[in-house]
Amino acid sequence: MxxxxxxxxxxxxxxxxxxxxxxxxxxxxxxxxxxxxxxxxxxxxxxxxxxxxxxxxxxxxxxxxxxxxxxxxxxxxxxxxxxxxxxxxxxxxxxxxxxxxxxxxxxxxxxxxxxxYPTINRITFEGNRRIKDEDLAQAIQSQSRRVFSPRVAEADALAVSRAYEVQGRLAARVTPKVIRRSDNRVDLVFEVFEGGVAEVERIGFVGNGKYSDRRLRRVLETKQAGLLRAVIRKDTFIEDRLEFDQQLLRDFYASRGYVDFRITGVNAELSQERDAYFVTINVEEGQQFKFGEVTVTSDLSDVDAELFSSKVRLRKGKVYSPSLVENEIARLEKLAVNLGLNFVRVEPRVTRNDRDLSLDVDFRLVRGERIFIERIDIEGNTTTLDRVIRRQFEVVEGDPFNPRAIRESAERIRALGFFNKADVEAREGSSPQQVVVDVDVEEKPTGSISFGGSYSTQNGFGAAFSFSERNFLGRGQSFSFRINTAADTQQYGLRFVEPGLFGRDLSLGFTFAYTETDNDNAVFDTTTGVFQPFLEFPVAEQARLQLRYSLDYGEITSVDTGVGGIVTAEAAEGERYDSSLGYTYIFDTQRKGLDPNTRYRFEFGQDFAGLGGDTTFVKTSAKAIAQTMVWNEEVTLRATLEGGALNYTKGDSRVTDRFLLGPDIMRGFSSGGIGPREIGPGGVDDSLGGNFYAVARFEAEFPLGLPEEYGITGGLFYDIGSVWGLSDATKNKVGAGNTVVSTGFDARHVVGFSIFWKSAIGPLRLNFTEALQKSKWDEPQNFNLTISTQF
The missing domain is CATH 3.10.20.310 (membrane protein fhac)
Structure with a gap:
């Protein structure tokens, strides 16, 4: 049988x-x-x-x-x-x-x-809207013209579900189905029910005493669900993002001296409706430590420790931060290279003093391994040229290998903003004394085209078009073009920058701008244009210098009969060209300052006209900004001082050249609302601008007690400033019967309240102002809406 x-x-x-x-x-x-x-x-x-x-x-x-x-x-x-x-x-x-x-x-x-088993004829997806077919196809293993496998199809359905889980759609369901065809073939169909997004309804903290929940939530990448949840997707619950948030919290506390900080647990509870999470993060802050004694010692006979010690910026009493230690190590190792001391490494030794809550740091100079860079391999850059990536490295093939320098190069590659992913790893080369640096990148779009409308309290409604490309032709160059038209203003601009001339940190570029305005009240029109090539390079670790040439064009036209004699006389001069050479020095502590909560920025520039053109003058401008965070980083304090001066030795300034302050510089007044004016019978009231200006702005930004997810905070400010100064030649052009007023320094004082809103169209700022001291001829402005900017 x-x-x-x-x-x-x-x-x-x-x-x-x-x-x-x-x-x-x-x-x-x-x-x-x-x-x-x-x-x-x-x-x-x-x-x-x-x-x-x-x-x-x-x-x-x-x-x-x-x-x-x-x-x-x-x-x-x-x-x-x-x-x-x-x-x-x-x-x-x-x-x-x-x-x-x-x-x-x-x-x-x-x-x-x-x-x-049948052969797969084709694979389709049904019901998917949030993820495209081609993206889902990359997540599965089943392929057309291959043998159908139920086990693989089941795994594919799970992979598609996980793709939706990454987007926070935990309720997504995927059902694989087959449709029988002739010749033992089947169509494989994945029916997708996407479901809703599981949002983070609330993020809370337990154990935090130094910093409030509101302050810690600002650190996290994950945000609470708010009013704009349909636009802003950072409130979507994504487990991997929550893991990243924990590292952000550790870095936040470590940079503020809390070396014992720990996250003891993270609890994410799903609501019964499976559409929202309540996240609770348990922390132990510990004590804040400061730097104790900072020393430099050497194990090498040919290395002078005193020389290196004199270059250390860390001082006793500063709040401890690992990033500051890393900055010092990088600075000392770079000094060793500049001195021709290859393979010198800096090893920090930290000694803990619990009695006074300090950490002594000894930077020990030692001899590192004699390892050289054999080559640098770059893969994945389908658009970006190799040289754009290579110039982010301060080393080339044959140089001594320094792991810290390679890590810094990797950060610079990521900071370009050209890639979704940029992995930099070192592996052993053809011998133990050689390493190969592998760079694996994944390109991302770097260009944008935008159409839109605009509104300002100065120029009314307008239309805008702009095109920008941050990686033009894959060369790392930036190129932008914009058109902005409003009821009273038409602006056109073109800008191009090559940031790595000759493979160095040397920027070469040019700017072209053309503007037509009717000077707010349509009493006369202005046409201005500027072509400005420039060269910019670093002169110190935190300082840069820009050298430039400027060719300016200006013309005043369409002067009404009610305009005063000064503007009429300036318009009669016709077209004017100014040719000048200039420079701007910029010092900024943002990148490597010693205090993460404090930042300083200083700018000073001058332009010297007379290289051809119709005039000879010196134009000087300066700006100093200081910002710090107080009250456990809940309140931001900011102070700004700026001013400018025009000094002519040939020709004279015109209304298109002089300083006309707007609300972005002196709040509480309309554009050209303060400073010298020509007034007279028949309604003559011309804002002339001044050859000098000085403004001091003081402000505080703070929470209003509203839920953080609304993105709304408040601010108080106080401005004091003035515009003054006209040459005698200008005053002599005054019309018969008219008078020139406000030519001297007369400080205006303004107080106000601001509302900052992180809206879907960008950060907005609403200013409500009241002038405490003003001139009778000034044009106050009690409200204006602007784009919020931070220095």
Whole structure:
């Protein structure tokens, strides 16, 4: 009697795997025929043995008989037991090529009957809107013209579900289905129910005493659900992002001296509706430590520790921060390279003093391993040229290998903003003394085109078009073009910058701008243009210098009959060209300042006209800004001092050249609302601007007690400033019967309240002002809406 060994797949598609006939709308379960192998051999069959002189294979269409025999592993004339027959069909089933397998021993003949899995004709996705078909196709393993596998299809459905989980759609369901076609083919369809987004309804902290929940929430990448949840997706619950947030918290506390800070637990509770999470982060802050003694010692006879010690900026009493220690190490190692001391490494030794809560740091100079860079390999840059990436490295092939320098280069590559991913790793090269630096990047879009409208309290409604590309032609260059038209103003601009001239930190570029205005009240029109090539480079670690040439064009036209004599006389001069050379020195502590909560910026520039053109003058401008955070970083204090001066030795200034302050410099007044004016009978009231100006602004920004997710904070400010100064030649142009007023220094005082709103269209600022001291001829402005900017 023949013993039949057979196996069929048991139910395996927990998500509802189904089969549908192409000519009938009938779906039958395809899973019954697919599952774990089950042998139907009686228990006594294991005592029997067989010898087969021939093997007959039936049912195979694509798979060669030799392939099936190789899986079976049964040779002609070989004596096999029933257990070995069972192993044979288990191997055939395990190949994943067959839907069913039967092994029938018939005397000296063995018959193997198989039913092959169908071939996938095509793969489609239905019901997906949030993720495109091509993106989902990259997440699955099943492919067209390959053998269909229920196990793989089930894994693919899970992979698609995980793709939606990354977007916070935890309720997403994916059901794989097959549609039968002719010639043993099937269409594989993934039916997707995307579901809603699981948002972070609330983020709370337990154990924090130094910093409030509001302050700590500002540190996190994850945000609470707010008014703009349909636009801002950072309130979506993503587990990986929450892991990143924990590291951000550790870095935040470490940079403020809390070296013992720990996160003891993170609890994310899902609401019953499965559409919101309540996240609680348990922390232990510990004590704040400061720097104690900072020293430099050397184990090397040829290295002078005193020289290195004189370059250390850290001082006793500063709040401890690992980033400051890293900055000092980088500075000292760079000094060693400049002195020709290769392979000198700086190893910090930190000694803890619990009594006075200080950390002594000893920078120890040691000899590092003699390892050189064999080569730098760059992959993945389909658009960006290799040289753009290579110039972010301060080393080249053949230089000594410094791991810290490589890490800094990796950060500079990421800071370019050209790549979604930028991985930089070092591996052993052709010898233990050689390393190969591998750079693997993934390009991302760097250009944008925008169309939109605008509104300002000065110029009314307008339309705008802009195009910008931060990685022009893959060369790392920036190029932008903009058009902005309003009721009273038309602006056109073009800008190009090459940031790495000759492979160095040397920027070369030019700016072109053209503006037509009617000077607010349509009493006369102005046309101005400027072409300005420039060169910018670093002169110190935190300082840069810009050198430039400027060719300026100005003209005053369409003067009304009610305009005063000064503007009329200046308009009669016609077109004017100014040719000047200038420079601007910028010092900024943002990158490597010693205090993460405090920042200083200073700018000083001058332009010297007379290199051709119609005038000779010196234009000087200066600005100093200081900002700090107080009250456990809840309140931001900011002070700004700025001023300018125009001094002519040939020709004279015109209204298009002089300083006309707007609300962005002196709040509480309209553009040109303060300073010298020509007034007279018949409604003459011309704002002339001044040759000098000085403004001091003081402000505080603080929370208003509103939920943080609204993105609304408040501010108080106090401004004091003035515009003054006209030459005698200008005053002599005054019209008959008119008077020039406000030519001397007369300080205006303004107080006000601001509302800062991080809106969907950008950070907005609403200023409500009141002038405490003003001139009778000034034009106060009690409200203005601007784009909020931070220095």
């Amino acid at each position: 023949a013993k039949v060994i057979s196996a069929r797949k048991a139910p395996g598609f927990a998500r509802g795997y189904q089969v549908a006939n192409a000519t009938r709308a009938v779906c039958l379960s395809f899973a019954v025929a697919m599952g774990a192998g089950v042998a139907t051999i009686p228990q006594v069959a294991y005592a029997q043995s067989y010898v087969f002189n021939s093997v007959n294979i039936e049912g195979n269409r694509r798979v060669e008989p030799g392939t099936i025999l190789s899986y079976a592993g049964i040779a002609r004339g070989q004596r096999v037991s029933a257990a070995e027959l069972n192993d044979a069909y288990q191997r055939i089933l395990g190949s994943g090529l067959f839907e069913t397998v039967e092994i029938v021993p018939q005397g000296s003949r063995l018959t193997i009957r198989v039913v092959e």
